[in-house]
Amino acid sequence: MGRSMIETIDPVNIQAVLAHQFEDFDLGSRNDCMRPLLGEGIFASDGPVWEHSRALLRPNFVRAQVSDMNNVYEKHVSRLIRKIPVDGSTTIDSATEFLFGKSVDTLLANESNSTANSTSNAFAQDFQISQAGILLRIRLGGLKAFYRDKAFTKATEDSREYCMGIVREALANRDSPKSSSDQSYVFLHELMKQSQDEKMLADQLLNLLLAGRDSTAGLLSILFLTLAKRQDILLKLREEVLPKLDGRKPSFEDLKSMTYLTWCLKETLRVYPIVPINVRVANKNTTLPTGGGPNGNLPLFIPKGQEVMYSSFSIHRLPEVFGEDAEEFRPERWEGLKPGWAYTPFSGGPRICLGQQFAMTEAAYTTVRILQEFDHIESRDPEPFKENVTLTLASQNGTKVALTSSQKQ
């Protein structure tokens, strides 16, 4: 419908778009589609506005690498573990604790000592509705001008209002003795040291929540779905993790030293990249290193305004890089493997994912704690994996696994 797309799965072209010729490409219409929810934040901007956000947020992720396991992860992972026999739902509790300094506590809902309230649960739902609306806007391209959806508008406004409320409260209490005595690391409090602009702070938090919520949830859900179906891999993982810790909770260093666990996470992100396709738009006449000429091996002209789509999903399956069994889930392939630009689950270049370390730590921590808590993980899903591509990649059939623990019975 009047929209043309150049698609590439050549690692050299990806490197050009994301790194070598970074200045030639923008995010394009994605910014407009995302603006109602994300404002001027890092995920929905280019040029100097993006640069400003990146400079503001980046230092916090260095600190975040050594973030407090107990306050950020353990608290919510143990609640998740308590919930698993009931419904095992995925949540945004850790992300909001880390970002807002106050969790939406969806995992506490329906528990007798619950402090979770309906407002924060409504936020989780609103955020979901708003995200789905954004996806539709992106897919519609130029036709989005005709798209009107009252539910999207309301959910988007309510999400923003909830987040603004958190920011206002934090700004009002920033000099209170309680807030300065709380030693746990809170992203919002760090940002407030640099700016007290309510809208800007809310924009950044919403952007980070969008970036960090379904991505890590998708990685964990797909990993557990795979482990449940592949008992051989599960056994190897248990053999690495359990004796090493002897029942103790893992530290950051423990997680780093678990090679097979790292391979399993990397392999999940290879076969099921959470951002499976992505698009950039040329902001001037330019070229890609390859794809042109009669044999497709010369530079290719890219006119200003041209959309270029690249698929990590397909690149991650190139047999020349990953071997003839590239379609298969085999963590052992990571021994000595250095795929360079053929492996980009967290993107690359100046816009590489800021939360990579946070996500990998959160996923590793959660996996280890669940393995420690449950003896058996079995599949209840006879179907092969089927993709559901939302803003991120997820499992179409959910994560139908059964977990049992002999200690708890």
Ligand code: HEM
């Ligand atoms: C498994 C989990 C994750 C995966 C696979 C992932 C992947 C990605 C990818 C592919 C991008 C590039 C998007 C683009 O340029 O169009 C990105 C950007 C980003 N991610 Fe992540 N991400 C994950 C988790 C997180 C988490 C937990 C956070 C923060 C708490 C986060 C924060 C960000 C931010 C801020 C950006 C934008 C960077 C920029 O544009 O400069 N991510 N992520």
